[in-house]
Amino acid sequence: MALMDFTVRTEPDPPRVTVQADALSDTNLTLKVVHLDLSAIRLLPTNEGALAAWLPATGLANLATSALRRSFENRTFEVPLGQLLGASFPAGDTEVRVRLDRPELGSHQGMLMISGTASVS
Structure with a gap:
């Protein structure tokens, strides 16, 4: 003690x-x-x-x-x-990747909103 x-x-x-x-x-x-x-x-x-x-x-x-x-x-x-903001998922024999480019913060009806441009590959 x-x-x-x-x-x-x-x-x-x-x-x-x-x-x-x-x-x-x-x-x-x-x-x-x-x-x-x-x-x-x-x-x-x-x-x-x-x-x-x-x-x-x-x-x-x-x-x-x-x-x-x-x-x-x-x-x-x-x-x-x-990790980068995005997701990936299988589509047949291919993996599709969706990524958010240039994310921006905002709000919508009092909630946090993240927006930006989506890139798909």
Whole structure:
């Protein structure tokens, strides 16, 4: 057991993250963190050493809450797609490949929409 041991809780648990699809390429989806719903980080002491340091640790946890929100909100992250957007299927003795070229992000009735030009080979 550690000299000081805490259990960490967040409010809400787990924190909720709102992201926005920002850009799309053949290989990556760029997401922007629009909002991080994190109102509090609570450190609960689980041993005597932690109980002695509980007040300063609580102050640091309060500072960490707003620092984490500032650190993540409005930040973008690249999500690798792992493969090109497309599909393939057999047609008789031939494999047909359909690929989305120049993908673009949009929305339709509140839903994410990906459009572009299809290439068939």
